[in-house]
Amino acid sequence: EPLYNYDNVAKAMRIVMSGEGIGLSKRRITLSTSGIVPEITRAGADLGVNLAISLHAVRDELRNELVPINRKYPLAELIEACRTYPGLSNARRITWEYVMLDGVNDSDADCAALLKLIRGIPSKLNLIPFNPWPGSPYRCSSDDRIEAFAKKVLKAGYASPVRTPRGRDILAACGQLKSASQRQKGQRTGLGKTRETTAADAT
Structure with a gap:
């Protein structure tokens, strides 16, 4: 989570944006966060870079499970920070990252709630097929369900690209490397089981 290390991240970004550094425009830099609300406001005032939010759910009770920081900074606070x-x-x-979980957050009702949540905020939705691992508690939504979800988002006027998974077949996609390292650690220690990984880890 970059906003837990705000001072160093901000320092690095200023170097990247400086004419004496790389000279990269702030409009070409995107800061991604799970939703550390006070630092989102600070980053907007200090840096002015683009913002991406790991959203993944449109109800607090579900987001508390998928993105535990939501317990401290619930959706209402997060959305207001993004709106301003x-x-x-x-x-x-603003780019909203949304991992597609079969039967969890991928229904037509979820899509409608998502569109209502971000209404009035200049936005695009990045739909992310979930990358499963052995023993994972979630499954990826079907291709048809993801396509239907994306079409509804697009019809509402928001870009809705679907991320192409890479490395899934060898457990090297987003979220899978962590599970692999935990399995290896479990094998070395004889534990065999790994700690449950959240959906936010899988993006």
Whole structure:
């Protein structure tokens, strides 16, 4: 979580944006966070870079499970911080990361609630097929369900690209490397079982 290390992340970004550094425009830099609300506001004021939010759920009770920081900064606070993020426009939108979990957050009702939640915020939705691992408590939504979800988002006026999984077949996709390292650790220690990984880890 970069916003738990705000000072160093901000320092690195300033170097990247500096003419004496890489000279990269702030409009080409995106800061991704699970939702550390006070630091989102701070980053908007200090840095003005693009913002991506690991959302994954539109109800607090589910997001508490998938993204535990939600217990401290619930959806209402997160959405308000995003709504007031400086410099938002149709050309400079917030990216919402949304992992597609079969039967968990992928229904038509979930999609409608998502669109209602972000209404009025310049946005795009990045739909992420879940990358399962042996023993994972979730399954990826079907291709048809993801496509139907994406079409509803697009019809509402938001870009809705679907991320292409890479490395899933060898357990090297997002979220799978952690589970592999935990299995190896369990084998070395004779424990055999790994700690449950949240959906946020899988993105």
